[in-house]
Amino acid sequence: MGSDIPFGFGNLGGDLPDPNDPRVQQMMQQLQQMMAQSLSSGPVNWQLAKQLAESELASENTVGPADQAAVSEAVRLADLWLDAATAWPSGVTATDAWTRKQWIDQTEASWKQLAEPLAGQMGEAMQTLVPEEMSGMLGPMADLMKGVGSALFGAQMGQALAKLAGEVLSSTDVGLPLGKTGVAALLPNNVAAYAEGLELPVEEVRLFVALREAATHQLYTHAPWLRSHLLGALDAYAREIRIDESAIEEAMSEIDPTDPEAAATMDLSEVFKPEDTEQQKAALARLATTLALVTGWINVVVAEAADGRLPTIDRLLESARRRRASGGPAEQTFEALVGLQLDPTKVRAATRLWKSLGEARGIEGREGVWAHPDLMPGASDLEHPEGFVTVSEAMGDLDMSMFDQLAVNDPRPPEEDEGDEGDEGEADKDKP
Template identity: 35%
Template sequence: MADDDTTPGGGSSPEDDFQELIRQLFGGGAGDFDPEQLSRLSGMNIDPAMMQAVMRQLQGAFASADESGISWDMAERQALHIANQEGLGVTAGQRTDLDQAFALATLWLSEATTISDLASPPVTLTRGGWVEATLPVWQDLAAPVATSIADALTSALSAQAPEDMQGLVQGAGRLMRTVGGSLFASQLGQVVGSLSKEVVSGGDVGIPLMPDGEAAILPQNFADFGRDLEVPEDQLALYVATRELAHARLFRHAKWLRLHVISQVTDFARGVHVDTDALEDLASRFDPSEPDELRRAIESGALLPARSEAQEAALARLENLLATIEGWVEVVTETATSRLPSAQRISEAVRRRRAVGGPAERALGSLVGLEIRPRRMREAAAMWRAVTDAVGPAARDALWDYPDLMPSASDIDDPAALVARLEARARGEEPARDEMDDALARLLAGEVPAAAAEGDAPAPGASGEKPETEGDDSDDDGSGAPEDHRPV
């Protein structure tokens, strides 16, 4: 102890004790603290018991955090704790009833769409089972925001630290990231856990959360959903089963669609950055003994700035894509369940529920800045009905065969133009040419592109002669293009 900095009374100062605790944390010794050392923290107005709990929590977060400092295990534990609170499982009677609904829905769907059946049978899930099945997708969607918050928190707290503490703060960089990442993971877990009490089926949220080709219903939530609809439970089960199977069939058939949706969501999420001014303001008055203020700021979305133009464009693309998917599912489900007397009432309830969203879905929007409700679902459904009436289910469903065939936002705006193209194709007529078609035809014919003509430089291969190789100055035609760049 002779080499230690001591107070005039011979003991170490509270500040030294605090810094020594931080060093223990980084050294991996946070499991057992010296009680006497903790008691001396009272000189800094820090509750030793609170500090011990905080340090142990942080050590647990360190152990489960990944390279980004985010503890996804914490998110899963939090979500499962909420999902399993009521301890309700799936009864044998519920499973039997839903299995029968799925079986009949499969037959009805075969008459309404040419997209084939699933390879694996649909399942009934508990809320906890839904959390475990879907959390990997939630993690992928939330990771960019979690990383941004962790980075910004590290930077903001470093900027607020006094000069004589900069060395300690720089050494505590991982601690800062873990605090931000752990708080975000905890909030994500709460949101996903709460969402597990709202969703009725695997495709209920609109994005492909379930593994490819899997359909599922949550009996606990199904019962809550139908309680106020005043429709027979067997009819409700048939409608929900048909809708879920249609959603799962579509994503199994169009194997590219899942990646397309997820990439649209992550394109938006990558553009999310934390409002550093708001975070610095919060950091300037942040009390480590009162982490609720930071937790509330993360949960409310107060740290996320207004969307940029690029984000607004990405969100518009995503909304159109989700509306196109949901519109097709609605039309196919409507056709398949036309025998149900209560189908229209159930359909309107589902549509209204998807448009408004539940509390947990709104909380998710605040957490990651993304609302995943298809605002144009009615317009998209009207487009799919017009297509079905004009060319039939087979030609309609063939639009999901390749990404470039899928209807666009302009087709939702003007279904008549899409119908005209499909009817012309059905008659064997060539589709109307556009500028891209003309440019491609000129390129394939070896004609000089307009840009090259304006610069008085012939296009590679336009004269029919082999372009000169690089480094050969004889008879240079000025193109400078290697042979591999000649049009085929």
């Protein structure tokens, strides 16, 4: 670029810009106006994210009382069918029907939990790019890079949320509940579009989505450590984020600082070091295994609950499998957050594992494995599920009540494993 000063400041003339230069003062004023909102909004400018997302969803159908009634009835029936397929009571306390914009509003708190640790670490790394000798000139803009990062992540989250809002079918479609605890919510307009694409009756598709929604709420309610476990893996990944200074300098030089929406075009994969650390590889392996186990369990209980009751269940299960393989909401979410590409073969292996475990130990024995993270299968168990089933069957007579109490008192995130466990097939200590 011909200068060691980030973002082309050196091109204004001299080794450092003159703070009395009207051009510099004008640039600072523009940057202050653009960043004022971002600096006060934390690692991600969520106001910008929502504005951008909702602007892309300007025209959409509303949901009315008939939609609310249809969703409520589908979830009620789904819970009734799940009674015979699981060992737990319902995890649903209320139902709702959302538009796409309502999905964005209702899930904002969860997106903050998922994205802010990553964006915060990236923002801290970006802030180090401001040269020490420029701090005096910048004055109140010394935190310039935090504002840049906040606007950047806000713009990119806005794009991601708009895309997901057009595809998600329920509040749990990304692999965990994103709305309020116990609220089972479907997006009737998206469900109708999905049913039309499958050429299946919307009533049966709605019931299938309700089964998956109710099952997910049930799982997260009765495995209270599970949510913090997933968030812990994301935190572990975030702590190891490093920045490529030359890459961000080059990328930012191509962005118009007066146009916040231009930040949405920046490719973050080119900014942060592409080679994950060993700790990050281990965190991603834990995350991938846990998500596969969650999806596999849901597949099994939904298939068992709908068996003989839902005529199109085989087609619906196959459509869900194809949706994951081609990049569904869960796959898009975790690839965008941490570059994790969820492996469909892991989900198939997890589905076989839970099915075999239920046959060997019964429903209560299968659900007992969720009592504590230390009882859960690891990545290597997905390679050889029959071995885990055999060992787990031998433990069937043990008193699991102590693990139930541990899970309630200690819903801790997973500890980082020592050593190189980036290879999911060999990470014996890779507990989800």
